[in-house]
Amino acid sequence: MSLIYISQQVTIYVGLFLVVGGIIGNGINILVFSTVRSYRKTPCTFYFLIASIHNFAYVVINLISRVVSAGYGIDLTRTSVVWCKIREFCLFTLSLITLTCSCLATIDQFFATSQSANLRRLSNIKWAHRIVLITIIVWFLHGIPVLLFFDISPMTTTCVNTNAAYGIYILIYLLGVICAIPVGVMVMFGYLTYRNIHLTRGLAEQQADRQLVRMVLIQVLLVVVSILPYGIYSAYSLVTSGMIKSTDQLQREYFAAIVISLVPYFYYAVG
Numbered sequence: 001m002s003l004i005y006i007s008q009q010v011t012i013y014v015g016l017f018l019v020v021g022g023i024i025g026n027g028i029n030i031l032v033f034s035t036v037r038s039y040r041k042t043p044c045t046f047y048f049l050i051a052s053i054h055n056f057a058y059v060v061i062n063l064i065s066r067v068v069s070a071g072y073g074i075d076l077t078r079t080s081v082v083w084c085k086i087r088e089f090c091l092f093t094l095s096l097i098t099l100t101c102s103c104l105a106t107i108d109q110f111f112a113t114s115q116s117a118n119l120r121r122l123s124n125i126k127w128a129h130r131i132v133l134i135t136i137i138v139w140f141l142h143g144i145p146v147l148l149f150f151d152i153s154p155m156t157t158t159c160v161n162t163n164a165a166y167g168i169y170i171l172i173y174l175l176g177v178i179c180a181i182p183v184g185v186m187v188m189f190g191y192l193t194y195r196n197i198h199l200t201r202g203l204a205e206q207q208a209d210r211q212l213v214r215m216v217l218i219q220v221l222l223v224v225v226s227i228l229p230y231g232i233y234s235a236y237s238l239v240t241s242g243m244i245k246s247t248d249q250l251q252r253e254y255f256a257a258i259v260i261s262l263v264p265y266f267y268y269a270v271g
Contacts, residue, residue, distance in 0.1 A: 003251045007258035008070050014262055015067035022059035022269030026052045043128035044108045044212050050132050051101035055268045058094040062087065063265055077159035081152055084159035088150045092173070093143040098268065099182040099227075100135050102219050104128070106189040109216045113196035145169075171238060179231025183224055190220035226267035233260045 033039050033049035040046070065087060069075040076083040111123040149163040161167050193213060233256065245253070 003255040007255045011070035011258060011262065012067055015063055015070065015265075018262070018265045018269040019059060019063050019067060022055065022063065022265070025270060026056040026059065030056065041125055042212070043123050043125050044105045044112070044216065046125060046128045047101040047105035047108065047132070048215070051098040051105070054094045054098040054101070058090065058098065058268045059265070061090045061094070063268075078152065078157050084152055085147045085150050088159060089143045089146045092146050093139050095178065095264075095268070096139045096142065097136060099178070099223075100139070101132070102223060103182055103185045103189075104131060104135075106186045106193065106216050106220060109213055110189045110193045110196065113193055113213065115196070115199065171234075174234045175231055175238070179227055179234070183228055183231070186220045186223050190217055193217070222267050222270060226264050229260055230264050233257065 029052035030049065033045050033052065039049075065076065069077075077087055078084075108123050108128070111119045114120055145163075145166055149161050149166045150159060151162050152158070153160045153162075161170060193216060197213060237253075237257075
């Protein structure tokens with residue numbers, strides 16, 4: 001049994017599990033965060049709501065097409081230039097919006113649990129609405145080069161970036177914007193929130209919801225476990241890109257790439 005076949009089966013069955021889990025989990029989150037009145041007025045849960053909406057879209061648009069491609073050999077990114085561009089645009093944009101919202105939720109809980117009244121006032125639903133709107137606009141504008149530079153390669157018939165300079169930025173995007181920055185921000189503010197809880201005795205009087213704090217800390221752990229391995233493998237691929245590798249090593253790395261590239265979907269499906 002070849003590694004290519006095993007990786008195909010992993011993509012199909014793990015992918016299907018994540019699709020079902022992502023649709024149900026994010027659907028429940030959207031329902032709860034949008035209908036419970038107290039949650040609609042809380043900045044942290046508003047960030048979770050926006051993240052869940054974009055997680056839902058990310059799973060439906062990106063993961064389903066990947067499972068269909070692995071299971072049935074139907075890959076529209078090889079035949080439709082429009083779908084090639086749209087799918088890559090969604091990969092770039094939706095992931096950044098949801099990661100940014102997770103970072104904002106962690107920062108908000110740091111403010112909400114702070115001993116400083118000035119910092120607690122920064123946890124404000126009106127500001128949350130404005131920040132989310134700006135975030136969505138910025139990341140949608142950030143995705144415009146994807147629509148310009150991605151196309152179907154006539155040599156390999158795959159959806160690829162066609163601009164060398166933008167290819168350099170993609171490496172920065174994968175290592176820094178998707179992995180290092182979100183993980184760093186969430187770990188730092190998650191730790192500060194955890195410290196605030198232990199330093200502040202009057203947490204209940206400050207209207208800080210312990211359940212929200214736990215949700216945020218779980219988000220931090222989920223991001224570290226799901227996103228960090230992908231960043232590490234991306235760094236490894238970059239460092240070893242110029243090395244001569246045997247066929248067996250290439251097959252092992254292909255299998256590892258398939259498995260590791262599925263790991264971040266746990267964040268989008270569960271988060």
